[in-house]
Amino acid sequence: MEYNIIISGIGGQGVLTVARILGEAALYSGIKVRMSEVHGLSQRFGSIFAHVRMGDHVYGGLVPMGKGNMLLALEPAESLRYMHYMKKGGALVLNKNPIEPPQVSMGLFNYPNLLEIKDIATEKFGLRVIEVDAKKIAAEAGGELAQNSAMLGATLEIPGFPLTREAIVYAVRKVISSRYADINIKAIDLGSEETKKIVAAIF
Amino acid sequence: MSNALVSPASNKALMLGNEAIVRGALESGLGFFAAYPGTPSSEILDAMIDIAKVLGIYAEVSANEKVAFEACLGASWSGIRAMTSMKHVGLNVASDALMSAASMGVRAGFVAVVADDPSMWSSQNEQDTRIYARFANVPVLDPSTPQDALNLTKKAYELSEKYRTIVILRTTTRLSHMRGGVETGSLPQGYGKEKRYIGEFKKDPDRFVSLPQIARRNKLEHVNAMRKLEEVEGDKLVEIEHADGSDLGIITGGVSYNYIKEAETWLGISGLRIMRTMMSYPLPRKPIADFLKSVDKVLVVEELEPVIEEQVKLIAFDEGIDVEIHGKDLVPRDFELTPEKVAISLSRFLKLDPPIDFELLERMGKQTSALAPPVPPTLCPACPHRSTFYAIRKAATNRAIFPSDIGCYTLGYYPPLKTVDTCVDMGASVSVAHGIAVAGRGDGGKTVVATIGDSTFFHSGLSALANAIANGSDFILVVLDNGTTAMTGHQPNPGSAEGNRGKRISIEEVAKAMGADLVEVVDPYDISAVVGAMKRAMEIKGVRVIVARRECALKLISEKRRKGETWKRYAVNAEKCTGCKACINAFGCPAIKWDASNKKAYIDPEMCWGCGSCAQVCPFDAIKVVDDGV
Numbered sequence: 001m002e003y004n005i006i007i008s009g010i011g012g013q014g015v016l017t018v019a020r021i022l023g024e025a026a027l028y029s030g031i032k033v034r035m036s037e038v039h040g041l042s043q044r045f046g047s048i049f050a051h052v053r054m055g056d057h058v059y060g061g062l063v064p065m066g067k068g069n070m071l072l073a074l075e076p077a078e079s080l081r082y083m084h085y086m087k088k089g090g091a092l093v094l095n096k097n098p099i100e101p102p103q104v105s106m107g108l109f110n111y112p113n114l115l116e117i118k119d120i121a122t123e124k125f126g127l128r129v130i131e132v133d134a135k136k137i138a139a140e141a142g143g144e145l146a147q148n149s150a151m152l153g154a155t156l157e158i159p160g161f162p163l164t165r166e167a168i169v170y171a172v173r174k175v176i177s178s179r180y181a182d183i184n185i186k187a188i189d190l191g192s193e194e195t196k197k198i199v200a201a202i203f
Numbered sequence: 204m205s206n207a208l209v210s211p212a213s214n215k216a217l218m219l220g221n222e223a224i225v226r227g228a229l230e231s232g233l234g235f236f237a238a239y240p241g242t243p244s245s246e247i248l249d250a251m252i253d254i255a256k257v258l259g260i261y262a263e264v265s266a267n268e269k270v271a272f273e274a275c276l277g278a279s280w281s282g283i284r285a286m287t288s289m290k291h292v293g294l295n296v297a298s299d300a301l302m303s304a305a306s307m308g309v310r311a312g313f314v315a316v317v318a319d320d321p322s323m324w325s326s327q328n329e330q331d332t333r334i335y336a337r338f339a340n341v342p343v344l345d346p347s348t349p350q351d352a353l354n355l356t357k358k359a360y361e362l363s364e365k366y367r368t369i370v371i372l373r374t375t376t377r378l379s380h381m382r383g384g385v386e387t388g389s390l391p392q393g394y395g396k397e398k399r400y401i402g403e404f405k406k407d408p409d410r411f412v413s414l415p416q417i418a419r420r421n422k423l424e425h426v427n428a429m430r431k432l433e434e435v436e437g438d439k440l441v442e443i444e445h446a447d448g449s450d451l452g453i454i455t456g457g458v459s460y461n462y463i464k465e466a467e468t469w470l471g472i473s474g475l476r477i478m479r480t481m482m483s484y485p486l487p488r489k490p491i492a493d494f495l496k497s498v499d500k501v502l503v504v505e506e507l508e509p510v511i512e513e514q515v516k517l518i519a520f521d522e523g524i525d526v527e528i529h530g531k532d533l534v535p536r537d538f539e540l541t542p543e544k545v546a547i548s549l550s551r552f553l554k555l556d557p558p559i560d561f562e563l564l565e566r567m568g569k570q571t572s573a574l575a576p577p578v579p580p581t582l583c584p585a586c587p588h589r590s591t592f593y594a595i596r597k598a599a600t601n602r603a604i605f606p607s608d609i610g611c612y613t614l615g616y617y618p619p620l621k622t623v624d625t626c627v628d629m630g631a632s633v634s635v636a637h638g639i640a641v642a643g644r645g646d647g648g649k650t651v652v653a654t655i656g657d658s659t660f661f662h663s664g665l666s667a668l669a670n671a672i673a674n675g676s677d678f679i680l681v682v683l684d685n686g687t688t689a690m691t692g693h694q695p696n697p698g699s700a701e702g703n704r705g706k707r708i709s710i711e712e713v714a715k716a717m718g719a720d721l722v723e724v725v726d727p728y729d730i731s732a733v734v735g736a737m738k739r740a741m742e743i744k745g746v747r748v749i750v751a752r753r754e755c756a757l758k759l760i761s762e763k764r765r766k767g768e769t770w771k772r773y774a775v776n777a778e779k780c781t782g783c784k785a786c787i788n789a790f791g792c793p794a795i796k797w798d799a800s801n802k803k804a805y806i807d808p809e810m811c812w813g814c815g816s817c818a819q820v821c822p823f824d825a826i827k828v829v830d831d832g833v
Binding site for chain 2: 010011019020023024027032033034035036037038039040041043044045046047057058059060061062063064065066067077078080081082083084085100101102103104105106107108109110111112116120124125144179
């Protein structure tokens with residue numbers, strides 16, 4: 001088994017926390033895991049990514065180009081930077097809520113259309129797109145900060161994803177402050193629930 | 204701090220490469236730690252500071268890397284195991300100490316962790332610390348994984364004490380920030396809260412005073428010790444896979460080893476003879492020679508400079524071994540290696556087709572990425588530096604010249620602030636400003652306004668300021684004082700209000716004592732006050748110092764979030780907003796967005812951290828507090 005995930009988003013969104021949860025869940029499940037993170041300069045509201053790799057023959061922390069199984073995009077446009085790291089047939093789990101960067105506010109750049117992003121993923125890279133309204137789900141669960149947990153819930157529904165709900169919930173309790181754990185676990189379950197139908201249709 | 208780091212018994216945990224190094228040092232009986240932060244090394248320092256509160260080791264945030272290095276020497280010479288950590292460019296600062304101390308040696312083990320940053324993820328240059336090891340003639344160990352980092356840290360202490368030498372443990376971004384499962388050993392007896400290892404300096408001036416006649420003897424002793432280390436330890440610091448495999452060989456070290464293993468599977472090959480060397484200087488001579496004799500063709504796979512390759516070629520030449528040696532002719536020398544780069548190098552070496560069409564993928568990736576709006580890192584909402592930069596530009600206009608320095612505020616380079624014209628190395632803002640001011644005298648005198656952070660000021664700005672004042676220079680220095688070392692994770696510095704053991708040092712008093720021609724302290728959130736101070740400074744000549752003091756917004760908001768506290772928030776009154784975009788195009792806070800449908804600005808309430816500077820920037824008084832956060 002080899003399962004490669006890239007998480008992309010904007011500094012401050014919690015890319016590293018999501019990676020950490022996946023890593024702890026893998027360790028809990030007895031799966032060999034290697035991860036690569038970006039610290040320092042890029043964390044200041046810039047583009048940021050983390051790699052999580054699971055499997056017996058995984059050595060380094062970087063996902064080899066073309067060998068990714070899942071791209072977990074916490075921000076839609078940020079998915080565009082890493083699609084070419086995915087295998088054909090891989091999953092793009094996409095939080096549909098954009099964060100408009102300053103360059104767009106300044107009128108220096110246009111934000112791409114969500115439909116266009118999904119088209120590129122399916123047509124050009126052969127990915128299966130699972131769109132998640134993480135903001136809505138998190139609000140339902142009790143707090144907007146739980147968006148990433150809604151995303152994690154969605155990953156649980158993807159065929160071939162090697163981690164279980166139990167492992168993810170364990171990791172959430174380990175990594176996230178106990179004050180917010182319950183809201184996040186609720187968001188995981190709501191995220192799974194909302195995703196079931198989409199997954200059934202495209203896998 | 205994770206419990207796994209301080210647990211007395213052995214355990215298994217998910218650790219960063221940097222955390223594994225910390226655990227390795229503790230398992231080796233570390234007693235003294237001193238460092239200045241720098242990506243990608245900073246987590247070592249952060250963990251040590253936390254651990255010092257529970258295990259009773261001594262750990263400090265030093266003023267700079269040279270100071271930290273020398274403090275470790277003092278501890279080691281007093282019989283306490285010591286460690287310092289730094290980023291690659293930190294060793295430039297500490298290199299004076301390294302070069303001289305190398306041959307004087309250690310008493311208790313002393314390991315210097317130096318973290319290189321190939322591809323410059325968070326650095327101003329790319330340099331290979333292994334060359335420093337060769338330059339100083341000290342051993343350098345090069346781990347491949349977090350587990351390896353723990354093991355080699357322990358090995359480093361063993362070598363340091365056995366051969367009385369400083370040992371460099373070299374990591375790279377991809378190891379320091381690689382997370383993986385690590386099985387730890389147990390901690391030695393003797394650790395406990397309030398139970399610090401106490402050492403004693405035993406005088407030995409015939410070794411520790413580097414007068415020429417002593418230095419000559421020290422040098423010869425050190426050269427002999429290093430020769431012995433290489434001969435005795437060399438074969439324990441290499442691993443060979445498939446010793447009876449094909450006649451094609453790979454020599455590698457560090458994270459590159461991982462990529463070779465994956466390229467093997469990817470290309471569907473097996474049986475390659477792979478030699479992983481854990482010590483890249485001095486390269487273990489006999490094991491390398493034996494390996495070279497066992498193959499017809501060898502590829503050296505290493506990141507950055509051909510340090511291993513050149514030694515391999517030298518050994519082959521000296522020993523008269525007939526073998527074809529490849530390295531940087533097939534493996535990229537610039538930027539970090541990746542699994543795909545190494546797969547391409549290996550396929551070229553083996554004359555195989557690459558496993559996938561990388562060029563096509565790369566091209567598709569470039570086209571697709573180009574559609575994503577660029578999101579460079581930016582100063583946080585409510586960052587006091589943004590307000591200061593805005594005020595500096597307002598007072599001095601863009602005709603002024605803006606030398607700056609290393610820190611979050613280097614981001615003042617980006618539009619709309621554009622208040623950073625130069626950035627070289629720590630402290631260079633002050634000295635470059637001095638050079639520009641002197642060189643430009645007589646051309647009508649463009650105003651030179653340098654900016655430097657408080658931590659950088661104490662790190663390397665002090666001597667530059669003394670020099671400028673003593674030489675009668677002519678520029679304004681604005682010290683962006685947020686009371687912390689923000690970029691690397693909020694470590695204290697000598698000017699911080701909290702976090703130091705001893706006294707807080709006042710930047711303005713230092714500047715006054717040095718004889719600056721004007722010293723003022725202002726609050727960045729009061730933009731007209733900063734503009735006023737700038738205007739007063741611009742009316743006179745000489746070295747003028749303005750301290751712009753306000754706590755780091757990220758630090759403050761993180762603390763408030765942790766405590767469950769709230770804060771003020773501002774909003775745009777759509778009726779008053781004329782859509783002039785001054786708040787976006789001149790100030791540029793990431794919380795302020797543009798509503799294209801009604802052509803007005805608005806503030807994202809989730810991102811507003813309540814500084815109120817935008818309310819002062821708005822020419823139409825359209826921004827007001829909407830939630831006072833109580």
